[in-house]
Amino acid sequence: MERKKIWWMIKKDLLTLWRHKVQFVSLILFPILMIALCGWGMGGTVENTPVVIVKQTSGYITDQAINAIKEDKTFEVKDILSDPDEAKKMVDKGEVKSAIILSSDFEKDGSRNAILYIDSSDQMTTQMVVPTTQRIFASLSEQIEINKIASANRNTNQLTSMKQAIKLQINKIYGEIEYIDFLLPGVLAMTMFMSSMLGLGDSIAGERERGELARLFMTPTSISSVLTGKIISQVVKEMIRAIILILSAMLIFNVVLNGSLALLILVMLISVLCFVGFAMMISATAKTQEDYIQIVMPLAIPMMFICGVFFPKETMPWLLQKISYILPLTYAEDAFRAVMLQGAGLSSIAMDLVVLLMFTALFFIVGVVRFNRDI
Amino acid sequence: MKYAIETNDLVKVYDNNFKAVDNLNLFVENKTIGGILGPNGAGKTTTIKMLTCLIPKTSGEAKVAGFDITKEPDEVRNRIGMVPQMVSLYKDLTVRENVELCADFYNVDQSTKDKKIDDLLELVDIKYAQDKYVKQLSGGMQQKTSVVASLVHSPDILFLDEPTVGLDPTTKRVLWDLMVDLNEEGRTIILCSHDMYEVDKICDNINIIDSGKVVANDTPQGLKDQLLSNIEENNKQIRESIFKLEQEGIDENKEQINGLKSSLTDESEKVTVLVSNINEDMLNSLENLDVVQEVTTLGNTRLNISLKRSETSVNEVISTILKNGGNIASIKTNDPTLEDVFVAITAKSRRRINDGT
The missing domain is CATH 3.30.70.100 (Alpha-Beta Plaits)
Incomplete structure (x- = not known):
C-alpha cells in the first residue's frame, strides 16, 4: 500500500515536470548555462589583454622586446606609440589595460629601462600581466648577457651549463589540469546543492502553502511515505541535471574525467540524497515558500564560498576552513574533485562518502521528526 | 453512536501561547448536517484541523466517528473527507489522476476503484472533463473535483470549509443539493461557512464558536427564536428599570431614562x-x-x-x-435572520470577554 503512495508521489512530480514546460526546459538548460558561464566567464585564463607599447628608440633589442610582447597570448598590442604621456592617457581612459614603455636608452648597455604602467584596479589582469611582463624582460636580459659573453669568445657550453645550474623538473601527476577542470566538480556540487534546495522548497513548502500536502496528510498515510516519494523524485531530477552538466562540460570544454564514471555517479547519488535531506529538514517547519527561501539562502550562499567551490579551501582563513568541515558541500566537492581530477578510487573517497551518508541520516531523522501535518 | 463529532474541554494552545481553542464542547449528531459558524479568528479552522488530525490537541478529548483523534488517528482519517476552501488539488494532473491519487492514498480497493470514481464523477457531472488538467477548469468544476476526491473512500463524515466561496449561484445550489443528498445517504456533513443563507438552508443544527468556545448551539429556527426571546427579556428588564427611575423622579433621572429608552431593541x-x-x-x-x-x-x-x-x-x-x-x-x-442571530451572539460574546466575565 505504502509503495503505491510513494510511486504516486514520484509519478506526480515527474508528470508535473513534464507538463510544466518552463520547469522542464529549465532542467535541461540550467546545467548547460551554468557550465557555459563558468567555462567562458570564469575560466581563469587572462588572454588578449589590450596593451600599448611606447617605443622611444630603435634597434635590435627594442625589436626583440616588441616581438616577444606581440607573440605572447597574454597581450594584444593595440598600438605602438612614441609619446609616453599619450600611452598613459589611453590607460587612464580604459582604452588599454597597460602601457609598456621602452625608454630612450633601451638600446644602451647598462642603462636599459622599461616601465609597465598598469590599471591596477583590475586585480585579475594585474596578477597576470605583471609576472608575464617580468618573464619576457628576464628572458630578454638573459639572452643579452649570453650574447655578450659569447661575443667575448668564451665557451658557450659552459655558459649554458651555468644558466641551467638548477634544473626544475615539473611533474603534473594528474596531467594538464586547467581552471575549468578544477571548477567543474565544484560547479557540479554547487548546482546540485542549489537546485535541490530550490526544487524541494517548491515541492514541500510550496505544496504546503497551496494546501496540496494537507490533502495527502488527511489520508491514512505516514509522513515518511510522502517524504520518501518526494525525495526520490527530486533525486531523479537532480541526477538528470548533473548528468547533463557533466556531458555539457565534456562536450563544450573537453573537461577531463580521470576517474570512474560509475564511481562519479555514486558520489552524485549520495550527494543529492544528502542535499535533498538537508532541504527536507529545513522545509519541515516552513509554512510558506517565502519562509523557506528566507531560511535557505543565508545558509546556502555562504556555503558555496566556504566549501571551496571556486577557490581551494586551503587559501581561506583558518576559521572558515574549520567551518567548512561541518558543511556537507565540502565533502561532496572533495569527492567530486578526487574522482574527476585525481581519478581516485572508492577507498580514497570512502571517508567523504561516509560523512555524507551520516549527514543524510541526520537530516532525514530530524526532518521526519520535525515535520508536521499542519496546513 | 449518537454523535459523529464529540469534543470535551478540547484545548489548543499554539507555540506562541495563543489559545485558539478554549475548552470546546462541540457535539454534532450522527447523520445530520451540522453547521459551524464563527467570526474570523474564532477558532473554527483550528478546531477543524484538530478534528481532521492535522494538528495535535493540547488537552481535552475529541472523538470523530467514535474514534479518538489522538489514539486512533488513522481510523479517523479513514472515516472523514475534507473539502477545503482553497482547492488543494494538483493543478498539473488531470481530474481523474487527482481522484485516483486520493483513492490510492485512502487505500481504496483496486477492484472497485474505477467504478467508484466513475460513479462519483457522474454524480457531480464532471465525467466529461475527467481528462482535463485541473488548471484548465473553472472554480466550480475544481470544487466539484475536490468533492469527488474527498468522497472517493466513502467517508462517514464530510467536512466542508467554505466550499462555495467565489462560486456562481447555480454551482452553489448544485453543491447544496449534493450535500443534502449525501446526508440523505447517511453521511454526516460538517459545514463551516460565513454564508448564513447557505447554513440556514441546509443545516440541521448550528454551533456558533467564538474565542475558541461554543457560544450557541441549536437548530437554525431555534437560534432565531432564542434571539427573539432574548430581545423580549432584555427589553423587559430595561422597561422595569425605566419604571423604577420614573417612580424615583422623571426630571432627576431624565438623562438615564432617555439612555435606557434608546437601548430598547425593536421587538415588533x-x-x-x-x-x-x-x-x-x-x-x-x-x-x-x-x-x-x-x-x-x-x-x-x-x-x-x-x-x-x-x-x-x-x-x-x-x-x-x-x-x-x-x-x-x-x-x-420579516423574522430575524441567522445573520441577526450571528451578529447578536458574537457581539454579546465579545462584550463578555471584554468585561472579563
Whole structure:
C-alpha cells in the first residue's frame, strides 16, 4: 500500500515536470548555462589583454622586446606609440589595460629601462600581466648577457651549463589540469546543492502553502511515505541535471574525467540524497515558500564560498576552513574533485562518502521528526 | 453512536501561547448536517484541523466517528473527507489522476476503484472533463473535483470549509443539493461557512464558536427564536428599570431614562403584505387594531405593518384587510435572520470577554 503512495508521489512530480514546460526546459538548460558561464566567464585564463607599447628608440633589442610582447597570448598590442604621456592617457581612459614603455636608452648597455604602467584596479589582469611582463624582460636580459659573453669568445657550453645550474623538473601527476577542470566538480556540487534546495522548497513548502500536502496528510498515510516519494523524485531530477552538466562540460570544454564514471555517479547519488535531506529538514517547519527561501539562502550562499567551490579551501582563513568541515558541500566537492581530477578510487573517497551518508541520516531523522501535518 | 463529532474541554494552545481553542464542547449528531459558524479568528479552522488530525490537541478529548483523534488517528482519517476552501488539488494532473491519487492514498480497493470514481464523477457531472488538467477548469468544476476526491473512500463524515466561496449561484445550489443528498445517504456533513443563507438552508443544527468556545448551539429556527426571546427579556428588564427611575423622579433621572429608552431593541414583528385595492377604510381599520403599531404604504399595492408580537396578530391583520375589500397576493413576515442571530451572539460574546466575565 505504502509503495503505491510513494510511486504516486514520484509519478506526480515527474508528470508535473513534464507538463510544466518552463520547469522542464529549465532542467535541461540550467546545467548547460551554468557550465557555459563558468567555462567562458570564469575560466581563469587572462588572454588578449589590450596593451600599448611606447617605443622611444630603435634597434635590435627594442625589436626583440616588441616581438616577444606581440607573440605572447597574454597581450594584444593595440598600438605602438612614441609619446609616453599619450600611452598613459589611453590607460587612464580604459582604452588599454597597460602601457609598456621602452625608454630612450633601451638600446644602451647598462642603462636599459622599461616601465609597465598598469590599471591596477583590475586585480585579475594585474596578477597576470605583471609576472608575464617580468618573464619576457628576464628572458630578454638573459639572452643579452649570453650574447655578450659569447661575443667575448668564451665557451658557450659552459655558459649554458651555468644558466641551467638548477634544473626544475615539473611533474603534473594528474596531467594538464586547467581552471575549468578544477571548477567543474565544484560547479557540479554547487548546482546540485542549489537546485535541490530550490526544487524541494517548491515541492514541500510550496505544496504546503497551496494546501496540496494537507490533502495527502488527511489520508491514512505516514509522513515518511510522502517524504520518501518526494525525495526520490527530486533525486531523479537532480541526477538528470548533473548528468547533463557533466556531458555539457565534456562536450563544450573537453573537461577531463580521470576517474570512474560509475564511481562519479555514486558520489552524485549520495550527494543529492544528502542535499535533498538537508532541504527536507529545513522545509519541515516552513509554512510558506517565502519562509523557506528566507531560511535557505543565508545558509546556502555562504556555503558555496566556504566549501571551496571556486577557490581551494586551503587559501581561506583558518576559521572558515574549520567551518567548512561541518558543511556537507565540502565533502561532496572533495569527492567530486578526487574522482574527476585525481581519478581516485572508492577507498580514497570512502571517508567523504561516509560523512555524507551520516549527514543524510541526520537530516532525514530530524526532518521526519520535525515535520508536521499542519496546513 | 449518537454523535459523529464529540469534543470535551478540547484545548489548543499554539507555540506562541495563543489559545485558539478554549475548552470546546462541540457535539454534532450522527447523520445530520451540522453547521459551524464563527467570526474570523474564532477558532473554527483550528478546531477543524484538530478534528481532521492535522494538528495535535493540547488537552481535552475529541472523538470523530467514535474514534479518538489522538489514539486512533488513522481510523479517523479513514472515516472523514475534507473539502477545503482553497482547492488543494494538483493543478498539473488531470481530474481523474487527482481522484485516483486520493483513492490510492485512502487505500481504496483496486477492484472497485474505477467504478467508484466513475460513479462519483457522474454524480457531480464532471465525467466529461475527467481528462482535463485541473488548471484548465473553472472554480466550480475544481470544487466539484475536490468533492469527488474527498468522497472517493466513502467517508462517514464530510467536512466542508467554505466550499462555495467565489462560486456562481447555480454551482452553489448544485453543491447544496449534493450535500443534502449525501446526508440523505447517511453521511454526516460538517459545514463551516460565513454564508448564513447557505447554513440556514441546509443545516440541521448550528454551533456558533467564538474565542475558541461554543457560544450557541441549536437548530437554525431555534437560534432565531432564542434571539427573539432574548430581545423580549432584555427589553423587559430595561422597561422595569425605566419604571423604577420614573417612580424615583422623571426630571432627576431624565438623562438615564432617555439612555435606557434608546437601548430598547425593536421587538415588533414586521409584516409586508402585497394587496390590491388598498383604501382609506382599510388603513384606518388597520391602524385602530391594538396589535398594530404602524402602517405605511409603498406604492399602490404594498403595506408595511409593524405588529406587537402575539399568536393572533397576523390573523387580525389578514381579517381586517379582507373585510375592507382587499385581495391579498402574498404576505411575508420579516423574522430575524441567522445573520441577526450571528451578529447578536458574537457581539454579546465579545462584550463578555471584554468585561472579563
